[in-house]
Amino acid sequence: MSALLELQNVNKDYRIGGFFDSATLRAVKNVSFTLDSSKPEIFTIVGESGSGKTTTARMILGNEAPTSGTLRFMGQDIAAIHSRADRLKFMARAQPIFQNPFEAFNPLTTIDYFLFSTAKRFLGLRDKAAVDAATDKALNHVGLSLAEVRGRYSHELSGGQLQRIAVARALIPEPKLIVADEPVSMVDASLRMSIVNLFRDLRDRLGVSIIYITHDLSTAYYISDRVIIMHRGDVVEAGVAQEVLGNPQHPYSRALSQAVLPPDPEAARKIIMAKIQ
Numbered sequence: 001m002s003a004l005l006e007l008q009n010v011n012k013d014y015r016i017g018g019f020f021d022s023a024t025l026r027a028v029k030n031v032s033f034t035l036d037s038s039k040p041e042i043f044t045i046v047g048e049s050g051s052g053k054t055t056t057a058r059m060i061l062g063n064e065a066p067t068s069g070t071l072r073f074m075g076q077d078i079a080a081i082h083s084r085a086d087r088l089k090f091m092a093r094a095q096p097i098f099q100n101p102f103e104a105f106n107p108l109t110t111i112d113y114f115l116f117s118t119a120k121r122f123l124g125l126r127d128k129a130a131v132d133a134a135t136d137k138a139l140n141h142v143g144l145s146l147a148e149v150r151g152r153y154s155h156e157l158s159g160g161q162l163q164r165i166a167v168a169r170a171l172i173p174e175p176k177l178i179v180a181d182e183p184v185s186m187v188d189a190s191l192r193m194s195i196v197n198l199f200r201d202l203r204d205r206l207g208v209s210i211i212y213i214t215h216d217l218s219t220a221y222y223i224s225d226r227v228i229i230m231h232r233g234d235v236v237e238a239g240v241a242q243e244v245l246g247n248p249q250h251p252y253s254r255a256l257s258q259a260v261l262p263p264d265p266e267a268a269r270k271i272i273m274a275k276i277q
């Protein structure tokens, strides 16, 4: 197996408090997991607020260095990527999608500007027709087209449409990995499943692996291949998503799943199906 992404004993400490009462907070504790490059998957990180999900995502994207441990992407130590050219190459292969699609696009600028900038920056395109073609291709992957988006502002679009466009923007550099941090929490409940279904589609059609970060167990149960459950920085449970979420063993994951889904898998399935429809 060659690894797309490999986290080995990753820890992240923050210093908190003031000059006289400073303390160390270990936000991420000894996290290890591997994504196989030949087997695209939806790998989900579940946990409540403050469990260390975003800190883990930031380290995977190279926006934060681990205090100890290593994160490797396609064999390369992420913390050791320094030159502008190497950083750009890495960013093209590992793309983020953020929680709030309204914040992702400046309201004073048309949406297509961000898409064109991404095509120019990561694909090195200069020719207008080539930029248009790359943008249109990415939009087609999310069920949209450049003709529908051209000249429009973020306030003219719904949260669901904007999040689709944010996914299209992430697809322009043809990444191997997408790190989606709470991508549906700001999207209307009725549109959430269409966004997470899109992730499945991208996994299957484009071979993109997705790290899906969420506190929403129902979408996690529905789309994930594997899952880890984080609690106060620790991975308290890990494995095949349906097994872990359908039959949680750790007291924290049990409490988490009972708070959202009933323990009976058939009842859980009905709730999930009702959310999808």
Ligand SMILES: Nc1ncnc2c1ncn2[C@@H]1O[C@H](COP(=O)(O)OP(=O)(O)OP(=O)(O)O)[C@@H](O)[C@H]1O
Residues within 6 Å of the ligand: 014, 015, 016, 025, 027, 047, 048, 049, 050, 051, 052, 053, 054, 055, 056
């Ligand atoms: N830059 C920072 N400085 C100090 N503490 C931080 C910093 N970033 C995160 N933390 C702390 O680390 C812990 C984990 O935070 P993190 O944002 O990773 O959790 P999370 O599971 O993503 O939660 P949320 O869903 O609320 O973002 C929290 O206690 C948080 O307050």
